[in-house]
Amino acid sequence: MKTLRTLCLAVLLFLGLALTVSAQEKTIKVLAIGNSFSMDAVEQNLHELGEADGVNIIIGDMYIGGCSLERHFNNSVNNTADYQYCKISADGKKTYTQNVTLETALADEQWDIVTFQQASHYSGQIETYEPYLKGLLKYVKARVPAGTKFFWHQTWAYAPNVVHDGFANYGCSQKTMYDAIMKVSKKICAKYKFSVIPVGTAVQNLRGSYVEENVTRDGFHLNHTVGRYIAACTWYEAITGRTVIGNSYVTPFVFHDQEVAAQACAHAAIQNPFSTSDLGLTRPAPNYDEAMVPEFTLPDALTMQNGEKVTSPEQWFNQRRPELYALFEKEMFGRAPGKPSEMHFKLLKQTPDALGGKATFKEVGIYFNKEESQYIRLLVIVPNNVQGPVPTFLGINFAGNMGVTLEECVTEPERAEYSRFGRYTPYVRGTNERRWPLEDILSRGYGLATFSRDDVDPDWDDSFTNGVHKLFYKDGKSHPEADEWGTIAAWAWGMSRALDYLQTDPDIDATKVISIGHSRLGKTALWAGASDQRFAMVVSNDSGCGGTAISRRAVGETLEVINNAFPHWFCGNFKKYIRNENALPFDQHELLALIAPRPLCVASATEDLWADPTGEKMASDEAEKVYEFLGYKDRVDYHVREGGHDIVAFDWKFYMDMADKYLKSDQAK
Ligand code: GCU
Numbered sequence: 001m002k003t004l005r006t007l008c009l010a011v012l013l014f015l016g017l018a019l020t021v022s023a024q025e026k027t028i029k030v031l032a033i034g035n036s037f038s039m040d041a042v043e044q045n046l047h048e049l050g051e052a053d054g055v056n057i058i059i060g061d062m063y064i065g066g067c068s069l070e071r072h073f074n075n076s077v078n079n080t081a082d083y084q085y086c087k088i089s090a091d092g093k094k095t096y097t098q099n100v101t102l103e104t105a106l107a108d109e110q111w112d113i114v115t116f117q118q119a120s121h122y123s124g125q126i127e128t129y130e131p132y133l134k135g136l137l138k139y140v141k142a143r144v145p146a147g148t149k150f151f152w153h154q155t156w157a158y159a160p161n162v163v164h165d166g167f168a169n170y171g172c173s174q175k176t177m178y179d180a181i182m183k184v185s186k187k188i189c190a191k192y193k194f195s196v197i198p199v200g201t202a203v204q205n206l207r208g209s210y211v212e213e214n215v216t217r218d219g220f221h222l223n224h225t226v227g228r229y230i231a232a233c234t235w236y237e238a239i240t241g242r243t244v245i246g247n248s249y250v251t252p253f254v255f256h257d258q259e260v261a262a263q264a265c266a267h268a269a270i271q272n273p274f275s276t277s278d279l280g281l282t283r284p285a286p287n288y289d290e291a292m293v294p295e296f297t298l299p300d301a302l303t304m305q306n307g308e309k310v311t312s313p314e315q316w317f318n319q320r321r322p323e324l325y326a327l328f329e330k331e332m333f334g335r336a337p338g339k340p341s342e343m344h345f346k347l348l349k350q351t352p353d354a355l356g357g358k359a360t361f362k363e364v365g366i367y368f369n370k371e372e373s374q375y376i377r378l379l380v381i382v383p384n385n386v387q388g389p390v391p392t393f394l395g396i397n398f399a400g401n402m403g404v405t406l407e408e409c410v411t412e413p414e415r416a417e418y419s420r421f422g423r424y425t426p427y428v429r430g431t432n433e434r435r436w437p438l439e440d441i442l443s444r445g446y447g448l449a450t451f452s453r454d455d456v457d458p459d460w461d462d463s464f465t466n467g468v469h470k471l472f473y474k475d476g477k478s479h480p481e482a483d484e485w486g487t488i489a490a491w492a493w494g495m496s497r498a499l500d501y502l503q504t505d506p507d508i509d510a511t512k513v514i515s516i517g518h519s520r521l522g523k524t525a526l527w528a529g530a531s532d533q534r535f536a537m538v539v540s541n542d543s544g545c546g547g548t549a550i551s552r553r554a555v556g557e558t559l560e561v562i563n564n565a566f567p568h569w570f571c572g573n574f575k576k577y578i579r580n581e582n583a584l585p586f587d588q589h590e591l592l593a594l595i596a597p598r599p600l601c602v603a604s605a606t607e608d609l610w611a612d613p614t615g616e617k618m619a620s621d622e623a624e625k626v627y628e629f630l631g632y633k634d635r636v637d638y639h640v641r642e643g644g645h646d647i648v649a650f651d652w653k654f655y656m657d658m659a660d661k662y663l664k665s666d667q668a669k
Pocket of ligand 1: 520543
């Protein structure tokens, strides 16, 4: 597979060089008559790609949100001053002018190229084009130099779970939408002799690569990282005739693998604009063969970075632990802010006689700001037959609070509430019930608190526009820095905010709150436990790569795969370790050691090879050595269940036994 990929890139590089040789250095002036899709494509990266390649690009973007050809045409007829005009001048300076007419923008420069496009949801519907495009083109032609060329900006298909009414035009199918856009853009280009800027195909090529669906921020707009970058790459090649492959412009927050894929996919789209190309840029096949595990030396948890041995528990707690924690924070998860000053809680709903009278269900709003635009809806469930505050498991859920139980009293979010997450998959009541054996939990005297990961940060690479991150941007920033929090750190931060609330709830014994999670949320439970020592115990179920599996083994999921498939989970710095695990200043056993001396449960499943059960066991054994060094025996419990990737009552029994042993008998103190 690797060889195939190298071969593909070599061929592309050759084609690219062939173009470069014949290209002339010059200034190109391009005006887009568009909407938010042209904003995604030209208002960043494009000028910079040119600069890095000796081409000066002057850019104008006439923007009205969602603007269709019909509206552009009407604006031309009525000379309506409705546009935001973004201008990027020769020196790269960007200015925005409001209330501009098409006439003004067309007269602003001697444009070499003017581009047209249709509103994305109409792009594949030919009946929405005329007579508007014809009229608009006539209007433009009368106002630009005779030599001006006209290009068609091909829009892209939506993500499968987009919240956009226009997706229904294509039966809510990405493939149908893509095919329709291709058919129509081909027709339009032929009819008007437009050159095409095939961003729709470039994006679709990218989706077929290891970048997968990590292209849009809300299912239709491109994300600020690789999404916008590939659009600019496509524009660059289309308007300059020069290759983008190997272009040295490094865009912030787009990492090397993404850059390589985006350049190759844009380039292929230029060669083949109306259908996708298979570039062989797929995920490398996983290794499950012990004989193929690379040689490595595990970093010793009990040796300081300067090579000094840790000789006492005090030295661990005062020096080595803080040092290790800081490394994980800086290089893997990213630094999170503290408690927001405007945070407040509200009891939203209380059902005292749920589950046939066995439990009280509460839903609590944990609001992060005064405006209450961002909040966790925490579901708190406590047994009714127990006197006094109860020890409680706190874990994030995958499928919404209503997915945890069939109990009707749990609120179903309204569509508007989903919309704040952007893309969505509607929750289904009780869908994950088997993962939360409520009756067992309650009958053993435990409470359960849970919330949806969407509340803190929806789980896709939206370039950190839709979760809690935006509440904390300072100094004009709009993206976390390379050492600042990714999504897992944000979820863990959300766990701490939920614990802040639990400390105020008289039904909960907040000194006995257990951080629990499965899979990606098991990675999260670990980081929550490492960063917040108020958690009395930690449970990491089938957490695999980036959780309890040793990264250096590279069995099953690797750092290459996880960072490309989930670029948002870890911080920017973590990308340095792709195919470079030996450079890591730690490995995952040391993350587990950060939990010490609090009880820790780790679980694997026999068929969950993707998570590397052997690596998970190795990490827990290694972590146990630190516990023993600190004087605590039997506080790391590892079990492996027959079966696949899941968390079920069988696993919970281990967790509750461990909690009974340590939390119910005050030994944890
Ligand atoms: C994917 C991912 C894993 C993750 C899992 C999950 O399989 O590769 O890293 O643990 O999803 O969260 O279910």
